[in-house]
Amino acid sequence: MASxxxxxxTKEFDRGRVVAVKDLNxxxxxxxxxxxxxxxxxxKTTTLxxxxxxxxxxxxxxxxxxxxxxxxxxxxxxxxxxxxxxALYPHMSVYDNIAFPLRLSKIPKQxxxxxxxEVAKLAKIEELLDRKPGQLSGGQQQRVALCRALVKExxxxxxxxPLSNLDARLRIExxxxxxxxxxxxxxxxxxxxxxxxxxxxxAERVAVMHEGVLQQFTTPEELYDRPRNLFVASFIGDPPMxxxxxxxxxxxxxxxxxxxxxxxxxxxxxARKIEENSPTGKLILGIRPEDIKLEPGEKEKENEQENGFxxxxxxxxxxxxxxxxxxxxGELTFRALAPxxxxxxxxxxxxxxxxxxxxxxxxKETGKSLLDER
Amino acid sequence: xxxxxxxxxVAVKELRKRRVYVQVSRIAKARMAIVRAIxxxxxxxxxxxxxxxxxxxxxxxxxxxxxxxxxxxxxxLYNWRFLVxxxxxxxxxxxxxxxxxxxxxxxxxxxxLMVVLVSTLAGFALSRFQFRGxxxxxxxxxxxxxxxxxxxxxxxxxxxxxxxLLDSLLGVLLVKASLEIPWSSWIIKGxxxxxxxxxxxxxxxxxxxxxxxxxxxxxxLIRPGIAAISIFSFLAGWGEFIFxxxxxxxxxxQTLSLYVKSIIGEFRFTDxxxxxxxxxxxxxxxxxxxxxxxxxxxxxxxxGIKGGR
Numbered sequence: 001m002a003s004x005x006x007x008x009x010t011k012e013f014d015r016g017r018v019v020a021v022k023d024l025n026x027x028x029x030x031x032x033x034x035x036x037x038x039x040x041x042x043x044k045t046t047t048l049x050x051x052x053x054x055x056x057x058x059x060x061x062x063x064x065x066x067x068x069x070x071x072x073x074x075x076x077x078x079x080x081x082x083x084x085x086x087a088l089y090p091h092m093s094v095y096d097n098i099a100f101p102l103r104l105s106k107i108p109k110q111x112x113x114x115x116x117x118e119v120a121k122l123a124k125i126e127e128l129l130d131r132k133p134g135q136l137s138g139g140q141q142q143r144v145a146l147c148r149a150l151v152k153e154x155x156x157x158x159x160x161x162p163l164s165n166l167d168a169r170l171r172i173e174x175x176x177x178x179x180x181x182x183x184x185x186x187x188x189x190x191x192x193x194x195x196x197x198x199x200x201x202x203a204e205r206v207a208v209m210h211e212g213v214l215q216q217f218t219t220p221e222e223l224y225d226r227p228r229n230l231f232v233a234s235f236i237g238d239p240p241m242x243x244x245x246x247x248x249x250x251x252x253x254x255x256x257x258x259x260x261x262x263x264x265x266x267x268x269x270x271a272r273k274i275e276e277n278s279p280t281g282k283l284i285l286g287i288r289p290e291d292i293k294l295e296p297g298e299k300e301k302e303n304e305q306e307n308g309f310x311x312x313x314x315x316x317x318x319x320x321x322x323x324x325x326x327x328x329x330g331e332l333t334f335r336a337l338a339p340x341x342x343x344x345x346x347x348x349x350x351x352x353x354x355x356x357x358x359x360x361x362x363x364k365e366t367g368k369s370l371l372d373e374r
Numbered sequence: 375x376x377x378x379x380x381x382x383x384v385a386v387k388e389l390r391k392r393r394v395y396v397q398v399s400r401i402a403k404a405r406m407a408i409v410r411a412i413x414x415x416x417x418x419x420x421x422x423x424x425x426x427x428x429x430x431x432x433x434x435x436x437x438x439x440x441x442x443x444x445x446x447x448x449x450x451l452y453n454w455r456f457l458v459x460x461x462x463x464x465x466x467x468x469x470x471x472x473x474x475x476x477x478x479x480x481x482x483x484x485x486x487l488m489v490v491l492v493s494t495l496a497g498f499a500l501s502r503f504q505f506r507g508x509x510x511x512x513x514x515x516x517x518x519x520x521x522x523x524x525x526x527x528x529x530x531x532x533x534x535x536x537x538x539l540l541d542s543l544l545g546v547l548l549v550k551a552s553l554e555i556p557w558s559s560w561i562i563k564g565x566x567x568x569x570x571x572x573x574x575x576x577x578x579x580x581x582x583x584x585x586x587x588x589x590x591x592x593x594x595l596i597r598p599g600i601a602a603i604s605i606f607s608f609l610a611g612w613g614e615f616i617f618x619x620x621x622x623x624x625x626x627x628q629t630l631s632l633y634v635k636s637i638i639g640e641f642r643f644t645d646x647x648x649x650x651x652x653x654x655x656x657x658x659x660x661x662x663x664x665x666x667x668x669x670x671x672x673x674x675x676x677x678g679i680k681g682g683r
Contacts, residue, residue: 054579075578080579087576091597104582
């Protein structure tokens with residue numbers, strides 16, 4: 001097992017015309033399950049391939065246990081990698097696929113046999129060992145790829161979108177299984193994914209990346225509750241956080257956020273933070289759909305503890321356990337999550353009451369969070 | 375089903391009506407068949423001369439006399455006597471056909487082996503490595519292939535002369551292979567291009583160095599491509615004439631194409647019976663080779679494959 005440290009890791013392609021990863025600093029503890037999360041093209045796979053040794057960093061260093069491995073060939077890094085495409089060797093049987101890394105390291109035949117069967121048993125593919133990859137389903141291929149990565153007992157396990165080619169049901173099963181395996185074996189694991197659910201459910205810590213730059217690296221809970229900037233806020237959460245342009249104003253000793261078609265009264269404490277951190281007062285207000293209560297009525301509530309603003313229902317989307325209620329403010333769609341059984345018709349006036357403690361505020365210019373710098 | 379049921383009666387009527395339709399459509403079908411046959415007919419007419427020529431070749435090789443130049447008569451195996459003993463014609467004696475066939479076979483296989491060995495390495499480099507001048511090399515190979523090799527004859531003569539490889543099959547083999555390699559490298563590069571990077575990277579992570587990845591993982595995946603270039607270069611070697619004719623002088627180094635030529639060039643008259651027998655002998659291996667490899671060849675579309683699974 002090994003810990004991994006990335007130091008100012010940068011990767012450029014096309015002689016610097018494309019910067020895939022920029023000054024990435026990351027520390028992954030020994031035995032930790034980490035996810036690299038971000039939209040496609042954010043540099044997460046590039047980072048993974050640099051850790052694996054496939055790509056050479058343009059600048060910066062990769063450390064395994066305080067040893068710089070920049071110049072170590074992939075085969076000497078003791079990493080296992082599962083590719084999105086699985087990249088099985090189509091001309092070899094499943095057994096040969098799994099045995100391939102062991103044969104290359106000249107392990108005795110008996111030992112190879114024992115270890116292949118052991119790992120195949122772990123992944124429940126023992127009965128498939130004689131088949132060719134072409135004869136397997138996507139889920140089975142994925143297991144084979146995982147076995148091939150695990151059989152050499154790597155120090156580091158790297159998973160590049162390992163679940164994205166599986167159907168929804170299988171994905172949930174496999175998710176749990178990989179998590180179980182990782183816990184059992186205690187291998188330092190890095191998962192690359194664009195699926196936040198995958199990252200949040202499986203990983204102990206999640207690194208969110210955007211355009212080659214690390215946005216935030218913390219636990220899933222923290223990521224959800226305290227997004228450090230606008231990108232993380234908008235990327236994490238499904239349905240996504242409502243983000244509305246507002247401007248801060250002070251009127252008759254009352255602190256207000258004014259948006260298009262509504263005003264929201266905020267507490268003294270929040271107001272002070274705004275005044276300290278944002279000289280322009282141009283802000284983005286973020287409210288998660290689940291942090292909103294919907295109440296009947298049209299009049300604005302105006303007290304310190306609880307206040308809200310009216311909105312006209314545009315659409316309701318029943319999700320089974322809950323109902324997603326859409327409002328329109330000008331161009332903007334505003335979503336609230338109501339408990340299951342909630343009924344409203346388009347055109348109904350409802351009072352939107354956000355939970356004030358769970359508000360997020362971001363500077364419009366920099367995108368930085370004003371409240372979540374904790 | 376109840377026959378007395380009125381709805382059944384209606385259905386039966388309906389079916390009868392359709393039968394009429396079926397009869398009508400039979401005529402239409404016949405017409406369609408004729409229309410479809412037209413391309414085959416045209417192709418048959420166009421390919422008739424070639425087919426007839428081969429037919430003539432087979433028949434005249436087994437007959438004593440050929441009447442009016444194309445009607446064979448009297449079955450004989452006399453024309454095939456060269457298989458048993460060296461052919462004697464007029465004053466000269468030809469070398470043993472077995473030696474000549476062996477020469478041809480080793481020449482063709484040698485060319486094929488050489489081409490496969492070099493092209494698979496060159497194609498891999500052109501497909502996978504980033505190096506300066508890669509684009510230019512690829513353009514140059516195409517350009518090189520555009521020139522007829524014959525134009526290099528004199529230059530090659532000098533090269534072989536200084537290398538001491540004149541009148542040696544190895545010398546001509548090198549020449550032929552080097553003229554085949556650019557094109558083959560291009561073809562095989564296309565096959566390498568189709569191998570996903572993931573598979574190659576997997577090999578590196580599993581513990582391969584670059585050569586092992588090439589040899590253990592990638593080559594098996596481009597087997598159809600290797601089959602294609604080895605077949606093509608084998609046939610090119612088998613059919614080679616002009617370089618052999620120019621650079622080979624002694625009869626013991628003769629190949630089949632030279633052997634055929636020497637029979638044609640026999641003094642005064644040409645024995646067409648022997649000529650056709652030798653010609654047939656010359657193409658038999660090609661046909662056998664084709665029968666065994668055509669399945670592989672048919673799967674290949676030049677420039678790439680799908681699958682390999």
